[in-house]
Amino acid sequence: MLIAQISDFHLKPEGVLAYDAADTATPLMRAVDHINALNPRPDLVLVTGDLVDEGALESYSLVKKILTPLKPPLFIVPGNHDHKTKLCHTFPDHNYLSQTIEEGGKQYICFTIEDFPIRIIGLDTVTPGEHGGGLGSRRLAWLDNTLSNQPNAPTVIFMHHPPFASAIAHMDMEFFSGREELAHIIEKYPTVERVLCGHVHRPVFRRFAGTIANICPGIGMQLVLDLREEVPSAFIMEPPAIMLHLWTDLWGEPTLLTHISVIEERPGQYSGPHPFFGVVSPK
């Protein structure tokens, strides 16, 4: 089973540059072509939020238009730049988006996908109007109960906000609320193979609660990689990329293996493939 993860499109309405600098529609179109051309083709695509930049309906219309040719089925969790009602209106056939949990008078989209060899759990970490994210007690209780229903099933959790700091200082100013409680739940279930996140627009990996958590690169733009203690919020148009999570048997054991696949700006941009030949280990 092959899972493609894509994240943070930050689409603007047609013809509008994000932050006067980024054409975010073109890399999303390239991402769709890239995924459709993969062999083997992914069984599904997980989107870890921020499909649009300002929640505008025109941007969602463009997202829908660009994603329509995507061949694998698509599953979405919202990001802090998304407008949940408009997101749901844009994808009316995505029935899982109607599975919600009420907390503090707000609805949070939380669901499971049971149709694949790996169980998929989508968590909504977004409270409208807030840049940072988290999980409240009712979503956490739902997660604990959901994991306990199938304690032996290999499982992937996907959500927008990472429950850890990234060392990119301006992104770490807001704590993930409920992160310790989340860790206590996940560490009870060793079959949680990954916690897949977005939000930080860079590839980041770390150990979290006995599993591996990762952040996916952005499609629309990447955050500047600057690990000093005080840095301004800024992005850079490095190449976008997707993550590929492969669930397979390797050397006699089942494993979930992650690769990063860089998207070309134009077909044939990267020279190759070039065959290796000659000495492989000098004596």
Ligand SMILES: [Fe+2]
């Ligand atoms: Fe984002």
